[in-house]
Amino acid sequence: MRDFSKKLRVLLIDDNANHLRGIKELITLESSYNVVGTTTSANIGINLIKRYQPDIVVMDINMPEKDGLQALKAIGKLGLETNVVILSGYDDSDLIYRAMKLGAKGYVLKTMASMKLIDAIEQVSEGRIYLPAVLSTRFFEHFQAVAQKEEASANEENLLSSLTMRENEVLDLLTQGINYKSIAAKLVISETTVKTHVNNIFQKLQVNDRTNAVLYALTHGFKTSASKSQVMTAV
Amino acid sequence: MRDFSKKLRVLLIDDNANHLRGIKELITLESSYNVVGTTTSANIGINLIKRYQPDIVVMDINMPEKDGLQALKAIGKLGLETNVVILSGYDDSDLIYRAMKLGAKGYVLKTMASMKLIDAIEQVSEGRIYLPAVLSTRFFEHFQAVAQKEEASANEENLLSSLTMRENEVLDLLTQGINYKSIAAKLVISETTVKTHVNNIFQKLQVNDRTNAVLYALTHGFKTSASKSQVMTAV
DNA sequence: TGTTTTCTAAATCATAAGGTTTAGATAAGT
DNA sequence: ACTTATCTAAACCTTATGATTTAGAAAACA
Secondary structure, three states: OOOOOOOOOEEEEEEOOHHHHHHHHHHHHOOOOOEEEOOOOOOHHHHHHHHOOOOOEEOOOOOOOOOOOOOOOHHHHHHOEEEEEHHHHHHHOHHHHHHHHHHOEEEOOOOOOOHHHHHHHHHHHHOEEEEOOOOHHHHHHHHHHEEEEEEHHHOOOHHHHOOOOHHHHHHHHOOOOOOHHHHHHHHHOHHHHHHHHHHHHHHHOOOOOOOHHHHHHHOOOOHHHHHHHHHHOOO | OOOOOOOEEEEEEEEHHHHHHHHHHHHHHHHOOEEEEEEOOOOHHHHHHHHHHOOOOEEEOOOOOHHHHHHHHHHHOOOOOOOOEEEEEEOOOOHHHHHHHHOOOOOOOOOOOHHHHHHHHHHHHHHOEEOOOHHHHHHHHHHHHHHHHHHHHHHHHOOOOOOOOOHHHHHHHHHHOOOOHHHHHHHOEEEEEHHHHHHHHHHHHHOOOHHHHHHHHHHOOOOOHHHHHHHHOOO
């Protein structure tokens, strides 16, 4: 939670020096904020973040030198508690999705009223997420589109369904990179039996070596015993 | 977009018959909705959806027979334009995340004012997403937590960084399940050279067969040439 | 009862894959 | 000039893997 007794330390990164000045003035008007630094360079910005460890970073996502997504990634790697509010001229759903995925806590369009930026900073500093309604709709559409693709490839008429229980167990072990001898030991059956199962698996999956069997399994939503039990406990 | 000249066809699924009656009355009060069916069984519900193809399904996510997530999945597989509004007593972030991932368009807590349900149906039927502010915050937290885990495992100090350019190319082909002979052909080098590279890869990745090399690559964020070019064009 | 499926297992064979060493040619860096 | 890294390649050997056939036992099914 935010400590209201202290001023929030804010760092600004925008390659456009004019915008930078404008934003700084806007934020400085609010007595509860303290702009600890401004820079037009993403790389310098990252160093400033390391040095000053601000509470909030307001950053343009569209910069030439290092794009905002890369900068976000770099900031994430610092492992600080700094929250980032993205400032952007774009409203592309993929960009929003990727920014949120990389840990951005707020997203403000440059076309929006400037007071909205203060709103966003306020929200984000209190640990909440700030996304204008338009953008959150876009975000969800994109999120669901991505999820749908994953589902589709997992549900695709797949050869995996033709495997027997035992073959599933064997394939599971194959996807862990285990060899015949160890599989036999784990399942307490002979090595030749394992070979028989594996060959049957190959035929059913229409491949002719382990690597391709494993690749098929992984790209067609094969549920390993580990992930199965995970689902069981989660539900 | 919604056609205002027609009544919206709504189907209700809730294992609690009392809730079901309550919701039906609430919705029927609105003259623009037409409740085409109600059922306490998820399985029957799915059949009703197939038969009546409603515009909106309002479904409880917490049902004994078939849980709401499974039902959502089944509805998704029907490939209809039906939009689902989830009704729930829970506010668990993982549940919201998974429901949204499976294509739910709205999420209403049972504790919320009943008029909110009408709001949600209205929003969703117009193609938007409905998530109360509390839940969208939870959703984003969960979303970012999941994304962070992915990032973490991809950024983990990994052995992949020690590979040379050529070794990367070879590993890329290995992850496509290609054998020595074909790799040699693709790279226009001899098979023995490929073997040399592969052996060097094994040592660097600390594995001793292709399957484990491929598994290591896939689970440690190895970028294939395909995904690399994708990133290039996307940025 | 007869049929099919699944799991088990062995035998045999061919070859792909893995391990190790040695070495020449370049290119890059000190 | 010297060293190091990288890419290339061959020879040699061992073993793991894959392909195919045959077959017994148990369970499921018609």
